[in-house]
Amino acid sequence: MSATTCIHCGALLKRPGAKYCTTCGKSQDATGPLRPTMVDAPPAGAPVVAPPPASPTQYLDPSKLAQPVLVIQDEGQVHEVALGDRPLTLGRAPDNDIVLTSRFVSAHHARIEPAAGAHRIVDVGSTNGLLSEGRRVPANSPLALADADVLRIGDPATGNFVTLTYRNPQAQRAAQASTIAQSYPLDPNDPQITIGREGSEIVLDNPKVARRHAVI
Numbered sequence: 001m002s003a004t005t006c007i008h009c010g011a012l013l014k015r016p017g018a019k020y021c022t023t024c025g026k027s028q029d030a031t032g033p034l035r036p037t038m039v040d041a042p043p044a045g046a047p048v049v050a051p052p053p054a055s056p057t058q059y060l061d062p063s064k065l066a067q068p069v070l071v072i073q074d075e076g077q078v079h080e081v082a083l084g085d086r087p088l089t090l091g092r093a094p095d096n097d098i099v100l101t102s103r104f105v106s107a108h109h110a111r112i113e114p115a116a117g118a119h120r121i122v123d124v125g126s127t128n129g130l131l132s133e134g135r136r137v138p139a140n141s142p143l144a145l146a147d148a149d150v151l152r153i154g155d156p157a158t159g160n161f162v163t164l165t166y167r168n169p170q171a172q173r174a175a176q177a178s179t180i181a182q183s184y185p186l187d188p189n190d191p192q193i194t195i196g197r198e199g200s201e202i203v204l205d206n207p208k209v210a211r212r213h214a215v216i
Contacts, residue, residue, distance in 0.1 A: 118171035
């Protein structure tokens with residue numbers, strides 16, 4: 001008789017004899033001992049209740065979900081570096097722990113250090129520096145990292161970047177004070193409204209905004 005339940009998780013199969021379980025995703029082909037494939041028949045007229053769907057992380061190793069990593073985008077390649085409890089050096093020279101290939105990365109560019117359950121990064125005196133939120137990080141001044149922080153190493157000649165993304169669910173940034181919202185009335189008869197850091201109709205005083213940034 002065809003199996004009606006998964007040999008791995010015991011969930012009801014969508015149809016008897018299915019080759020894969022839609023709950024855990026595992027194949028129903030097995031060479032070892034199997035779980036019982038039949039369940040007791042419910043009383044006549046009783047509804048058949050399917051088991052709750054599995055959590056997306058149910059079959060993942062919880063320790064790996066919390067492992068801090070640095071996601072690196074360099075020369076079109078993306079890779080992850082696990083971060084632990086020892087400092088790691090980053091740069092173009094082969095004696096670094098993390099070796100980058102872009103020519104605008106200094107031979108010895110930065111150092112990532114463990115810090116109170118999270119990490120911090122230090123620019124060790126590189127030429128092109130580290131950019132955080134559009135601002136250059138001062139050399140030899142540790143910058144504390146929180147989950148999803150993004151840093152960039154930029155080439156002023158070409159505008160290309162190496163991107164470093166810090167992933168650590170245990171390192172959440174403290175909530176910041178709410179930003180004060182500003183509104184700007186728009187004249188429907190004005191054919192062109194300029195936006196920029198200075199000399200525009202809408203002035204946004206922020207270093208990440210260009211002098212003449214956009215036009216409505």
